[in-house]
Amino acid sequence: MKKTILLLFLSLFFLVVLPHQGNAAASTSKIFLDGEELILPSDVQVTIVNKNVMIPIRVVAENLKFKVDWNQNTRNVKIQQNDKTISLTVDQKQAMVADKQVTLNTAPLILNNTTVVPIRFVSEQMGLNVKWNNKEKIVYLINTDTSKVPNVEPGNGSGNGNPAALTRVTDIQFANNQLVVSMDGESKPVMTTLKNPDRLVVDLPGAVFGDLPQPLNQNMNGKLDVDAYPNVTEVRYSLFKQDPGQVRIVVELNQVKDVQYSQNLIADKLIIDLNVTGDNVATVPVTPVGDSGRKVVVIDPGHGGKDPGTTSITNKPEKEYNLALALKVQALLLNEPDIELVMTRDGDTYPTRPERVRLANQLNADVFVSIHGNNVESSPQATGTETFYYQRSSSKELANIIHQRLVKAMGLKDRGVKNGNLEVIRDTTMAAVLLEVGFLSNVIDEELMSSDVVQMKAAQAIADGIKEYLGIN
Numbered sequence: 001m002k003k004t005i006l007l008l009f010l011s012l013f014f015l016v017v018l019p020h021q022g023n024a025a026a027s028t029s030k031i032f033l034d035g036e037e038l039i040l041p042s043d044v045q046v047t048i049v050n051k052n053v054m055i056p057i058r059v060v061a062e063n064l065k066f067k068v069d070w071n072q073n074t075r076n077v078k079i080q081q082n083d084k085t086i087s088l089t090v091d092q093k094q095a096m097v098a099d100k101q102v103t104l105n106t107a108p109l110i111l112n113n114t115t116v117v118p119i120r121f122v123s124e125q126m127g128l129n130v131k132w133n134n135k136e137k138i139v140y141l142i143n144t145d146t147s148k149v150p151n152v153e154p155g156n157g158s159g160n161g162n163p164a165a166l167t168r169v170t171d172i173q174f175a176n177n178q179l180v181v182s183m184d185g186e187s188k189p190v191m192t193t194l195k196n197p198d199r200l201v202v203d204l205p206g207a208v209f210g211d212l213p214q215p216l217n218q219n220m221n222g223k224l225d226v227d228a229y230p231n232v233t234e235v236r237y238s239l240f241k242q243d244p245g246q247v248r249i250v251v252e253l254n255q256v257k258d259v260q261y262s263q264n265l266i267a268d269k270l271i272i273d274l275n276v277t278g279d280n281v282a283t284v285p286v287t288p289v290g291d292s293g294r295k296v297v298v299i300d301p302g303h304g305g306k307d308p309g310t311t312s313i314t315n316k317p318e319k320e321y322n323l324a325l326a327l328k329v330q331a332l333l334l335n336e337p338d339i340e341l342v343m344t345r346d347g348d349t350y351p352t353r354p355e356r357v358r359l360a361n362q363l364n365a366d367v368f369v370s371i372h373g374n375n376v377e378s379s380p381q382a383t384g385t386e387t388f389y390y391q392r393s394s395s396k397e398l399a400n401i402i403h404q405r406l407v408k409a410m411g412l413k414d415r416g417v418k419n420g421n422l423e424v425i426r427d428t429t430m431a432a433v434l435l436e437v438g439f440l441s442n443v444i445d446e447e448l449m450s451s452d453v454v455q456m457k458a459a460q461a462i463a464d465g466i467k468e469y470l471g472i473n
């Protein structure tokens with residue numbers, strides 16, 4: 001009896017609740033090929049004709065890397081699939097597949113200048129498994145011949161089938177025509193370029209999503225806003241495989257003749273450079289983005305991991321203060337539309353100083369801010385805020401702007417803006433400063449530097465200073 005009631009309840013639940021969920025997605029149809037959504041021309045839809053799901057043949061065939069020819073006069077589509085030719089004619093149920101005549105249950109049609117064919121034909125003749133989700137209006141095509149579409153086999157890379165070995169992707173950014181993927185471990189990226197539409201596919205075997213600052217929907221995918229880059233229409237990311245993990249990032253390219261990129265691994269970040277300024281690639285690059293892109297700000301929480309920095313009077317390592325403040329700066333600038341903010345570390349890790357420098361230089365950053373705490377154990381009364389730059393006038397200007405605000409926010413003694421021969425501000429090539437926010441060896445300074453409220457004020461001062469220097473707002 002109880003079971004019957006439960007079943008009744010469940011069926012009511014499905015009747016009442018699920019159709020509502022479906023409605024939102026029902027207005028537009030989608031096609032996924034091997035887990036990747038195909039970009040359909042704006043006026044092209046998956047259509048149902050005589051109870052047959054009809055899909056645009058050109059989009060699908062081209063994504064399978066088949067050659068597609070359209071003859072306007074005979075209204076004939078020829079698809080060259082490896083050594084097999086498929087010939088379809090609009091409004092004719094008869095088609096030729098490798099010199100054999102086959103009969104379609106519904107003739108190909110032209111809808112909005114696009115030839116659509118029954119999904120079953122695609123399934124039977126092109127070697128695809130097909131699934132149709134009627135509620136969500138999604139076609140899933142799965143290529144059964146894996147040799148045709150580049151793919152990563154499970155077990156490749158660092159996954160080893162061991163969940164503990166999975167690498168987490170902690171940030172995905174697009175800055176200065178470069179894709180920057182932060183990870184907490186290793187994954188050997190597999191790159192593929194595809195045509196029609198042009199795109200660069202980056203697979204990260206053995207990787208799953210960590211705590212991303214970017215939105216991730218319930219289907220474990222999301223996209224970045226890349227309006228500022230003329231050659232890139234979209235950057236999408238998804239958990240392509242769950243077991244073992246594989247993150248896929250797709251960079252949709254716009255009017256690119258020949259997709260070229262170079263890749264770097266710096267401080268646990270995979271950097272894929274579409275500017276291709278390196279000497280490891282010799283062909284035509286994507287148009288450099290110039291000033292149309294966002295400003296790139298690199299925030300560098302000093303020390304980390306095995307390098308604790310100095311020790312505070314309360315016995316805490318400097319690296320913790322630096323990170324706590326840096327993360328607050330990140331939070332303030334994360335949603336700034338004109339800024340792409342990259343952290344040299346966002347956890348307790350230790351990028352070396354040359355790596356921090358290389359990261360900022362590789363990204364062609366506009367601003368580099370290193371955050372530290374001071375310490376003079378021998379003189380616990382030493383107090384105050386000081387800011388370092390090295391020689392460059394841009395760095396000095398940035399130092400002056402941030403310092404003035406930071407001193408106000410901390411309310412400590414103004415120890416001034418100083419020229420300092422410090423590696424991270426010396427070897428970087430942009431406006432670069434190193435902040436000594438206060439003295440961790442001083443009781444009062446340390447208490448302020450530990451306070452969430454004061455950290456928030458200091459972070460606001462740093463963020464406002466960066467924006468003022470960059471001329472934003």
Ligand SMILES: [Zn+2]
Nearest residue numbers: 302309372373
């Ligand atoms: Zn330090």
